[in-house]
Amino acid sequence: MSLTLEDPRIIEFDVRTDEMLVNMGPQHPSTHGVLRLLLKTDGEIIHEVTPHIGYLHRCAEKIGENLSPPQWIPYTDRMDYLAAMNMNLGFALAVEKLIGMEVPEKAMTLRVIISELGRIASHLVGMGAYGLDLGTFSPFLYAFREREIILDLFEEVCGARLTYSYLTIGGATHDLPREITIPPGLAQVTGRDPNMRLQWLDALGMFLDWMPSRIREYHTLLTQNAIFIKRTANLGILDRDMAISYGCTGPVLRGSGVDHDLRRDGEPIYTRMYQGYNFKIPVAPFKDQGFGKLPKEVVLGDNWCRFFVRMMEVAQSIEIVRQAIDRYSKAPGEYRLPFKMNQKLPSDEVYLETEAPRGQMGFYVVGDGDGEPFRARAKSSCFCNLSVTGPLCQGVLIADIPAIVGSLDIVMGEIDR
Amino acid sequence: MRIEDIHQKLVGKFGSNVILELKTGVKDPWIEVIADRIADVAKYLHDDSDISLDALNDLCAADWLETDPKKKNPCEPHVEVVYHLYSYTHRHWCKLKVKVPRWKNGQPGSIPDVPTVSGVWGIADWHEREAYDLVGVNFVDHPNMRRILCPEDWEGHPLRKDYEFPLEYHGVRGK
Numbered sequence: 001m002s003l004t005l006e007d008p009r010i011i012e013f014d015v016r017t018d019e020m021l022v023n024m025g026p027q028h029p030s031t032h033g034v035l036r037l038l039l040k041t042d043g044e045i046i047h048e049v050t051p052h053i054g055y056l057h058r059c060a061e062k063i064g065e066n067l068s069p070p071q072w073i074p075y076t077d078r079m080d081y082l083a084a085m086n087m088n089l090g091f092a093l094a095v096e097k098l099i100g101m102e103v104p105e106k107a108m109t110l111r112v113i114i115s116e117l118g119r120i121a122s123h124l125v126g127m128g129a130y131g132l133d134l135g136t137f138s139p140f141l142y143a144f145r146e147r148e149i150i151l152d153l154f155e156e157v158c159g160a161r162l163t164y165s166y167l168t169i170g171g172a173t174h175d176l177p178r179e180i181t182i183p184p185g186l187a188q189v190t191g192r193d194p195n196m197r198l199q200w201l202d203a204l205g206m207f208l209d210w211m212p213s214r215i216r217e218y219h220t221l222l223t224q225n226a227i228f229i230k231r232t233a234n235l236g237i238l239d240r241d242m243a244i245s246y247g248c249t250g251p252v253l254r255g256s257g258v259d260h261d262l263r264r265d266g267e268p269i270y271t272r273m274y275q276g277y278n279f280k281i282p283v284a285p286f287k288d289q290g291f292g293k294l295p296k297e298v299v300l301g302d303n304w305c306r307f308f309v310r311m312m313e314v315a316q317s318i319e320i321v322r323q324a325i326d327r328y329s330k331a332p333g334e335y336r337l338p339f340k341m342n343q344k345l346p347s348d349e350v351y352l353e354t355e356a357p358r359g360q361m362g363f364y365v366v367g368d369g370d371g372e373p374f375r376a377r378a379k380s381s382c383f384c385n386l387s388v389t390g391p392l393c394q395g396v397l398i399a400d401i402p403a404i405v406g407s408l409d410i411v412m413g414e415i416d417r
Numbered sequence: 418m419r420i421e422d423i424h425q426k427l428v429g430k431f432g433s434n435v436i437l438e439l440k441t442g443v444k445d446p447w448i449e450v451i452a453d454r455i456a457d458v459a460k461y462l463h464d465d466s467d468i469s470l471d472a473l474n475d476l477c478a479a480d481w482l483e484t485d486p487k488k489k490n491p492c493e494p495h496v497e498v499v500y501h502l503y504s505y506t507h508r509h510w511c512k513l514k515v516k517v518p519r520w521k522n523g524q525p526g527s528i529p530d531v532p533t534v535s536g537v538w539g540i541a542d543w544h545e546r547e548a549y550d551l552v553g554v555n556f557v558d559h560p561n562m563r564r565i566l567c568p569e570d571w572e573g574h575p576l577r578k579d580y581e582f583p584l585e586y587h588g589v590r591g592k
Contacts, residue, residue, distance in 0.1 A: 054566040059575050061551070097444060244471050244505055247540030258505060265508065350444045351501050351512070353474060362475050364499070368492075375576075379475040387543045416566060 017043035022398075026055050030133045030402035033412030037389070037405070041398060049393040049401070051386055056416035064376030069095045069169055069365075070341055072376060077163035079378060080414040082125050083357045085118035085154075087414075088167040090354040091378075094363035095169045097269050098350045099343075104333025107171030108273045112324045113204070114157070114167060116317040120211075121150040122357035123310045123317075126409040130307060131222055133406035134231050139221050145185060146214055149207050152183030156200055171336030176200055176328070186210075201325055208318050208325075215315055223311060229295045232303035236392050236404035239301055246391075247384035250359030251313065252408055255306035259283045262355035270354055279320050282312035303407035310409070313357075342371040349375075358382050358409055378417055382410040418509050420446050423468055430461060440514075447499075447512040455498075455515050456532040456558075462502065462511065463537045470502040470511055473534070476544035478552035482519065482578040494519050498531055498554060517554070528574070533559040551576040 025036040034055035040048040060079065064072045069091070076091045077084040089111060096103065103111075128143030151161045156177050158166040166172055177200045186207055187194040198206075222228050238248065243256040253260060261281040263274045284305040286294060298304050345367030353362040359381025366375040385408045392404055424439040427448065435458070437449040450458050462470045482494045500513040517529040528549075533556040535541040545556040546565040553574030556562060564571060573580055584591050 054564075054568070057566040059551070059566075062575055065576075242539070245539040247473060247538070247544075260505060348443050351475060351499075360474070362501070364475060364477060364501075366479060374481075375479040377475070377477045377479075379477070383543065383547075384540050387540055391539075 019047065024401065026052075031405060032129065032410050035386075035405070035410070035412055035415075037401065039398065039401070044397045044399075046393050046396050046398060046401065049390050051389050053383075053386070053412070053415050056412050058417070060378060060417045061376055064373060064378075066372060068342055068371045069345070069373065070339065073168050074163065074165045076378070077165055078413055079380065079417055080122075080356060080358060080361070080382070080411045081162060082411055083118050083122035084162065084164050085114050085167055086122070086354070086356040087361065088165060089115050090352070090356060090361045091363050091365075092167055092169045093269060093354060094350060094352040094365050095339075095345075097267075097352050098345060098348060098365050098367055099339075101170060101337060101339070102269070103171050103337055104331075106328070106331040106333040107335050107337070109324050109328045109331045110172055110176060110335055111167055112273055112277070113176075113321055113328065114154075114172070116320045116324070117150050117153070117204075119317045119357045120314050120321075121147045123314050124150075126310055126357070127218060127222065127307070130406045130409070131228075133402040134228060136222070136225075136228070139218060142214065142217065142221075145189075146211065149183050149185040149189075152185060153200070153204060153207070156180045156183075168336075168339075170339040171334070173336070175335040201328065204321070205325060208322055211318055212315065215311065218311065223308060224295070229297055229304065231400075231403050232307060232407065233295060233297035234299045234302055235396065235400055236303045236407060237299055237301045238388060238392060242388065242391065243301070246388040248359070248388055249381050249384065250355065250357070251306055251309040252359065252385050252388075254281070254283045255309045256301040257284050262353060262360055266355065267352060269352070274320075277320050277323050279316045280312075282309050282316065284309065286312075303403055306407045306409075310357075344369055344371055345373060353379075356381060358411065358414070359385055361414075380414045380417060382408075382412075383415045386410050386415055418468060418507060420448065420511055423462070423509075423511050424448050426465070426468065427458065427461075431458060445512050447514045449514045449516065452515045452517050452529075452531050454532075455500075455513070456534055456537070458513070459500070459534040459537045467507075468504070468511075469506045470504045472503045472505055473500065473538035473540055473544070474503045474510075475499075475501040476534075476541055476548065478548040478554050478576075480519065480552055480577045484578050496529055496552065496554060498548065500534070521555075528553040528555050530555050530557050532557050535559055550574070553577055 019042050022039045024039055025031040026034040036052040038050040060075050073088055076087040079087050124143040124147045128140035131139035155161050158164050179197055180200050182196040238256050240256050243253050285300050347369050349366040351364040353360040361381050362379035364377035365373050368374040427436045435451050435454045440447050462468050478498045480496055481492045483492055495516050496519050498515045502511045521527040521529045531554055548554050550564040550567050582591050
């Protein structure tokens with residue numbers, strides 16, 4: 001739906017408006033961080049949007065050239081800080097591909113549990129913040145209540161709540177903990193004694209049993225909400241060819257109808273982690289996938305589709321984690337293979353993409369026989385997803401910009417690196 | 418289609434003085450292409466229905482200069498632009514490389530030229546701006562060859578191996 005000046009709803013009595021340049025951001029609350037959008041507007045109608053990025057740039061790639069891979073892991077945390085576990089995993093796998101290391105099954109199962117939990121936490125923030133962008137506050141609070149439990153579980157695993165540096169080259173820094181005190185949030189929502197001691201995996205299982213009923217609430221609050229549908233459906237339509245040309249990946253690509261998920265279609269070193277798991281890949285327009293009936297206003301590739309892909313992925317990730325819990329106790333091998341802090345990297349170069357919550361995060365690592373990589377490159381998925389804002393926002397109203405940018409679910413720490 | 422077959426087709430189309438080498442025996446084999454013709458090669462790879470590499474997964478540049486004098490086998494100094502391509506139609510991938518001298522005409526400070534591929538893949542626009550900004554490669558015919566991550570008035574290209582961090586930037590003390 002794009003509006004033009006000739007639209008009689010906008011211009012009455014032949015009064016003309018002036019073209020204006022408006023800065024949106026970098027301190028605007030609905031630009032998801034320090035993103036500055038330079039809007040060329042005519043009244044309320046956008047003629048051109050130019051994203052200006054780089055406010056958070058710290059040249060992580062240069063830092064990576066001066067540190068050994070295990071030392072650079074904490075810097076990958078700070079790229080997509082809402083899905084730090086998945087960033088760790090992407091870089092760890094790239095280095096493992098470079099040195100030809102294959103982690104044992106126990107480490108793989110552990111990684112599946114952790115990275116899918118990270119995906120749930122990340123999509124919860126994406127959903128809550130998207131509600132905020134559109135002016136509804138409550139989903140954000142519910143999303144953070146759920147995410148808090150995941151963060152508490154992560155804290156038991158590695159001590160950190162945001163920048164974990166947990167998944168590392170060869171596996172993970174520690175094994176999963178055994179007995180823990182129940183996370184306060186989990187005790188509250190399940191009505192247990194707050195001093196209860198239980199196994200970490202059992203606490204995780206309790207969380208997974210409770211979570212699906214919350215997802216039904218989100219669908220009532222947002223997905224099927226008439227106002228939400230009005231604000232998102234048939235708006236910001238990204239067609240298949242444009243999504244591919246602009247390098248969009250992850251939920252943005254699948255929202256445009258491309259059936260591609262690296263957990264199934266990626267390189268063997270990554271897909272072997274997910275072998276034998278039973279899960280669906282939600283792809284718009286969600287036909288024959290058991291995802292229910294869509295509102296009739298929805299068009300393939302619009303904001304609503306991108307949002308819905310994320311919501312469906314949360315449900316699928318819960319299923320994956322459930323299956324991984326069953327496997328974990330029986331999985332053979334160690335949780336970690338040794339990798340020395342100053343271990344020499346071979347003179348070779350690899351590029352590996354993994355399916356992070358926001359899209360395909362790629363790491364390009366060049367070794368030259370030293371301990372530090374000769375070139376460490378992080379290809380950001382949000383960077384590519386954001387680049388489509390310009391074409392997507394032409395002819396929309398100013399109030400729709402947060403709805404479109406929010407549906408891309410960007411994190412500036414990853415874009416600026 | 419495997420990268421060997423893509424290489425065969427490219428040599429048949431452009432000849433071996435444009436398609437220089439298929440590097441094998443490495444983890445990700447790559448095809449080296451002469452810099453002046455990369456835009457034509459990219460367009461062919463994108464448009465040919467058998468190859469149909471419709472996505473540019475990554476475009477980045479690397480500065481090959483060994484600054485450590487103790488290193489036994491220093492590399493030949495040059496700048497590389499690396500293209501990682503993927504086909505959603507056929508689900509195969511391809512990796513291209515372009516090598517150019519570190520400085521145009523051997524004059525330090527004048528950055529080398531590579532033709533742009535931003536007309537072929539939309540995302541190349543931003544990736545090339547980043548490569549220009551951080552590594553210092555001028556993409557000829559790019560619609561908007563400006564810095565993207567560093568400020569507009571930043572000097573030098575930080576990912577060059579001989580880059581020196583500025584001592585002062587707008588009154589802020591550096592190193």
